[in-house]
Amino acid sequence: MVAIILVIVLVLLVVWYISSYNGLIRTRTHVQESWSQIDVQLKRRNDLIPNLVSTTKGYANYEQSTLKKVIALRNQLTEVPAGDHQQTMEVSNQLSTTLRSLFALSENYPDLKANTQFTQLMEELTNTENKISYSRQLYNSSVASLTVKIQSFPSNIVAKVHHFQESDYLQVPEEEKTAPKVNFDDFGQDK
Amino acid sequence: MLYDQIAMNKRRTGYVMFGFGVLTLAIGAALGYLFWNSWLSGTVIAAVVAVVYMLIMISQSTNVVMSMNHAREITDVSQAPQLWHMIEDMAMVAQVPMPRVFIIDDASPNAFATGNDPQHAAVAVTSGILSRLNREEMEGVIGHEMSHVRNYDIRLQTIALALSAAIGLLVNFASNWFWWGGSRRRDDRDSGGNVIGLVISVFLIILAPLAASIAQMALSRNREYLADASSVELTRNPQGLISALEKIDDSAPMKEADPNSAALYISDPFKHKQKFADLFATHPPMADRIARLEKM
Numbered sequence: 001m002v003a004i005i006l007v008i009v010l011v012l013l014v015v016w017y018i019s020s021y022n023g024l025i026r027t028r029t030h031v032q033e034s035w036s037q038i039d040v041q042l043k044r045r046n047d048l049i050p051n052l053v054s055t056t057k058g059y060a061n062y063e064q065s066t067l068k069k070v071i072a073l074r075n076q077l078t079e080v081p082a083g084d085h086q087q088t089m090e091v092s093n094q095l096s097t098t099l100r101s102l103f104a105l106s107e108n109y110p111d112l113k114a115n116t117q118f119t120q121l122m123e124e125l126t127n128t129e130n131k132i133s134y135s136r137q138l139y140n141s142s143v144a145s146l147t148v149k150i151q152s153f154p155s156n157i158v159a160k161v162h163h164f165q166e167s168d169y170l171q172v173p174e175e176e177k178t179a180p181k182v183n184f185d186d187f188g189q190d191k
Numbered sequence: 192m193l194y195d196q197i198a199m200n201k202r203r204t205g206y207v208m209f210g211f212g213v214l215t216l217a218i219g220a221a222l223g224y225l226f227w228n229s230w231l232s233g234t235v236i237a238a239v240v241a242v243v244y245m246l247i248m249i250s251q252s253t254n255v256v257m258s259m260n261h262a263r264e265i266t267d268v269s270q271a272p273q274l275w276h277m278i279e280d281m282a283m284v285a286q287v288p289m290p291r292v293f294i295i296d297d298a299s300p301n302a303f304a305t306g307n308d309p310q311h312a313a314v315a316v317t318s319g320i321l322s323r324l325n326r327e328e329m330e331g332v333i334g335h336e337m338s339h340v341r342n343y344d345i346r347l348q349t350i351a352l353a354l355s356a357a358i359g360l361l362v363n364f365a366s367n368w369f370w371w372g373g374s375r376r377r378d379d380r381d382s383g384g385n386v387i388g389l390v391i392s393v394f395l396i397i398l399a400p401l402a403a404s405i406a407q408m409a410l411s412r413n414r415e416y417l418a419d420a421s422s423v424e425l426t427r428n429p430q431g432l433i434s435a436l437e438k439i440d441d442s443a444p445m446k447e448a449d450p451n452s453a454a455l456y457i458s459d460p461f462k463h464k465q466k467f468a469d470l471f472a473t474h475p476p477m478a479d480r481i482a483r484l485e486k487m
Contacts, residue, residue: 037283120272126326127276134284137427 020155024164027149030142031167035085037135038170042077042092045128048121049074055118059109066102073098089136089170096129136170143167201343207410208347211354211403215241218361218399221392226368241357248353253291253313256305259449262293262315274321277329278314281337284425290314290340299445300324300438303455304336305345312340317445324435331422331432332439335457338421344414348455351410355403356451365396411454412475419480420487429487436484440477 049070056067073095080088103122112118147166150159216234223233248255257264268275275292282289290306293315300320306312314336324332339345423429439458448460454473 123272123276127272127280130276130280131283134280138284138286 016154017158020149020158021162024146024149024155024159024162027142027146028164031139031146034135034139034142038089038132038139041128041131041135042088045095045125045132046074046077048125048128051121052125055115055121056112059112063102063105066098066105069098070095070102085170086168092132093171096132099125099129136172140169140172143169207406208350208354210406211351212241214399214402215354215358215361217395218358218365221395222361222365224388225365225392237357237361240360241354244353244357244360245350248349248356249307252349252352253306253311256449256452256455257293257313257315260295260303260315260452261297261447262295265292265294271321273326274316274329277326277333278337281330281333281425285334285337285341287312287337287341290337294318294321295447297445297447299443299460301445301448301460302332302336302457303452304339305349305452305455306340307346307349308343309340312345314340317447319442320439323438323442327426327428327431328435328438330426331428331435332457334422334425335418335432337425338418339414342414342417342421344418347410347414351407352451355400355407358399358403362396362400407454408473411473415457415474415480416483419484423484423487429484433481433484436477436481 053067053071073091077088077091077095080091103126106112106118106122143166146164149155150164150166215237219233219235219237219240220230221233223229223231223236227233265271265275271292271294274294278292279289287309290304290309290312291314293313295301295315295317297317298319300317300323302314302316302320304312304314314333316332320329320332419432422432426432436458444462445460448456450461453460456474458477459472459474
């Protein structure tokens with residue numbers, strides 16, 4: 001009888017160990033996947049910027065200094081080592097801010113705003129900017145769930161044995177809206 | 192927490208579906224009792240009708256709902272780049288696949304989502320909402336719709352719609368029979384004890400559609416609050432959804448909407464005045480929704 005109980009307990013322990021290990025692996029893969037989402041968007045933006053330069057070429061006086069800054073940041077972004085997420089995002093955030101001011105300035109150029117190629121490009125770039133910020137949001141939430149798993153008992157035992165590392169959160173730029181506190185308690189019931 | 196809410200939602204969905212099922216079978220039983228003096232045959236017929244309706248709805252729901260609301264499908268990003276990109280963004284943060292995209296040519300701003308599960312979902316918006324709302328507001332609305340998809344509200348609505356339709360069919364069938372077949376059946380009755388059964392049956396048939404629609408509406412109202420909250424969780428921008436709801440509230444009713452799909456829309460497409468608080472309303476009062484969002 002005791003032997004049977006011991007075997008059952010042992011089997012349960014093994015099952016628990018395997019499932020928490022797999023859970024950790026799954027969460028870590030989510031973190032990596034969501035980083036590659038960001039990466040795809042960053043590359044896409046880098047590909048779009050030369051188009052922006054060529055589209056605005058005809059408008060000789062169009063914000064040359066801002067445009068130069070955009071190109072400089074774009075080139076800087078390609079030189080950041082691939083593994084350095086924090087620095088990549090820092091340069092990327094500067095690039096986002098500069099692009100945003102470039103868009104705001106385009107209001108002063110009615111000719112340019114009438115150009116369909118330019119408006120299409122604006123939509124593409126806006127879309128990429130949005131996707132960058134949404135995939136960063138996704139990245140941070142998957143980092144959060146990995147952190148919880150690595151730190152909380154009992155999955156922290158498995159994490160320690162297999163040397164799971166916590167990932168760093170990506171900093172959200174100051175000028176972006178601060179995340180509101182979502183309180184679901186108010187929302188479940190009909191009043 | 193959101194996950195608790197989703198779990199509670201699923202549980203509540205279970206109860207309601209169970210209630211719906213019992214109601215459908217009870218009507219079948221009442222019908223059988225009235226017309227063939229047999230509870231069982233009526234129950235079996237009701238079960239068959241309900242299952243057939245559900246199968247039809249589940250396999251065809253998106254196409255049926257979309258054609259009832261005169262929606263046309265957008266199949267390529269170039270046809271509506273902004274809308275397409277926003278739905279892509281929201282699908283990404285909600286971690287569901289990209290749904291099918293539809294546009295309804297109607298000047299009134301509104302939107303809805305339908306389908307069976309996140310893998311087979313569709314989102315429709317009116318041309319009016321595209322022209323009136325800015326990007327932040329649209330993201331709030333799309334976030335609301337994607338939350339319906341992620342929370343499986345769309346499947347619940349599909350099944351509820353099918354069961355209400357099945358109940359409607361059975362009751363219709365019963366009331367027709369009352370007119371030209373009912374009296375003959377009553378002559379056959381010999382004992383007084385059956386009067387109680389008769390009264391209960393008639394009551395059931397009269398009250399069932401009412402109960403079905405009240406249940407459907409209550410379900411729908413709760414889900415609107417939850418989808419509003421989830422939308423803010425996705426966009427991190429309550430102000431966008433608040434001003435979207437304000438704009439939607441301050442507009443004329445829709446012309447193209449189908450009455451049976453009213454509960455699907457983000458806001459009541461017919462702009463019913465909400466006097467009775469609000470057993471039959473498909474949507475909670477807009478002021479209340481906005482007030483809850485403002486507290487975030």
